[in-house]
Amino acid sequence: MKYAWIVILLLIAGLFIGPLWDGNTGYVLIALGNYTVETSLVAAVILLTLAVVVLRVIWQFIMRLVRGTAWGVKWFGERRTGKAQxxxxxxxVALVNGDHRSxxxxFNRSWQLRHDGTVALLASYAAAANEDYPQAREWLQHAPEPGQLKLAETLFSLQQDPDLAQQRLQELKQLRRDYPQHPQLLRVALHAYEQNHCWDELLESLPDARRLEVLSATELSELTEHAYRERFLAVGREGPAALAAFWRKQSRDERRQPAVRRAYLRVLKTFQLLDAADKVAARGLKRGELQLAHLLDKxxxxxxxxxRDYLQTQLKKxxxxxxxxxxxxxxxxxxxxWSLAERALRRSAELVPSQRVWLDLAQVYVAQGNSAAALEAYEKAGLDGSNRPLK
Structure with a gap:
């Protein structure tokens, strides 16, 4: 940039030195009424430059005097505040629209006009969204509260490197106690708890996740089922009585959540507690807490x-x-x-064909020794005889 200025100054100097060297400096004629002023071009430019400099100095002096008054301080302060706001x-607006660079x-312009800690926090968030974590941490130095600095620094660190969660679990748990309503912290904590198998902490956080809507409905359902299934499995290893007691310990609303009931039913089948699984499945279907299509697919x-009584009653209708x-x-x-299974599944395949029903039917044919029919069923399911996808 400095070289460009040097070139420009040399060109300007040439405009003046050339005529002077040639002996033809040019002239400027200023006529005002009966008065005229004639001067050389070089002298006119010099006078004009001096006039600009003098006027600028006078203007700065006046503005300094004005700013020194109570009225000036108030006016300029309000003007500066208005620009900052x-x-x-x-x-x-740019942040809401996802334009983090703008x-x-x-936020940087606002900060230059008025040092506001809230602006610094927003600027830090925007920098982190741009994955400029050094800049984000620099902004955090201007945070209004030390607690917010710690919170934001932890969030940035875990967003930048999720593998640090195991080393910072205790810190994360403490921040969750200090900021229970912070959605971004909750989202990071849920991921860390799942990654490190902290199922109790994850289960305690699920009501907050539901209330703050930090996950989509599908994500929340899958996470709930996963967490409860792992917790039920851990308790189930202590024996059927411990698992039943833990199930009864859950609140009525929790037991009626579809994801929770599905997780419990899956664990009951894992431990071959079929009598309990029968009751849980039947009562869940009766109350609409479980969907038959899901139970069939899984x-x-x-x-x-x-x-069986429930299904037979529904079939009569x-x-x-x-x-x-x-x-x-x-x-x-x-x-x-096998005979009953074949009749029911063949009719089901005619009414609502799906991969699951064709696989079930293939299993019936295999048990009956009907290899040709089994192969045909596998093909309709999109698989070959070894249960591999057809190419």
Missing amino acids: KALKEGA ASSA RLLVAGPEL EPENGLLLQAMGQMALITNE
């Missing part, structure tokens, strides 16, 4: 009396319901009633 608003630039049905027929077919598979 305008820049802050522009930054907030937001960072606007093979969570058991051949228990309560579930809807004899052409493909899902109910598939459920009866799966239960017949469990009890090795």
Whole structure:
């Protein structure tokens, strides 16, 4: 940049030195009424430059005097504050729209006009969203509260390197106690708890996750089922009585959550506690807490009396319901009633064909020794005879 200025100054100097060297300096004629002023071009430029410099000095002197008055201080202060607020608003709008670079630039302008700790925090957040973590940490030095500095630094560190969660778990737990309503902290904590198998802490955080809506409905359902399944498995290793007691310990609302009931049903089947699984599945279906399609796809049905009675009652009302027929077919598979399973599953395949029903039907044909029919069923399921996807 300095070389460009040098070139420009040399060109300007040439404009004056050239005419002077040639003896033709040019002239400027200023006429005002009956008065005229004639001077050389060089002298006119010099006078004009001096006039600009003098006027600038006078203007700065006047402004300094004005700023020294109570009125001047108030006027300029309000003007500066207004500009800072305008820049802050522009930054907030850009942040909401996901334009983190523009937001960072606007927050920087606002900070230059007025040193506000809130602006520093927002600027830090915008810098972190741009993955400029050194800049984000620098902004945090201007945070209004030391606690917020610690919170933000932890969030930035874990966002930058999630593998640090194991080393900073205690710190994370303390921050969760200090800031229970912080959505970004909660999201980071949920990921860290799941990654490090801290199921109790994760279960305690689920109500906050539901209330603050930090996860989508699907993500929350999957995380809830995973956490409860792992917790039920840990308790179930102590024995059936411990698992039943832990289930009863859950609140009524928790036991009626579909994700929680699915997790418990899966663990009951894992430990072959089929009587309890029969009751949990049947009562969940009756109350609408479980979906038959999900139980069919995940093979969570058991051949228990309560579930069988429920399905038979529903079939009397809807004899052409493909899902109910598939459920009866799966239960017949469990009890090795091959003829009943074949009839139910074939009719189900006609009404609601799916990969699961064709796989179940193939299993029936294999048990009956009907290899040709089994291969055809596997093909309709999109698999070959070895359960590998068809190319």
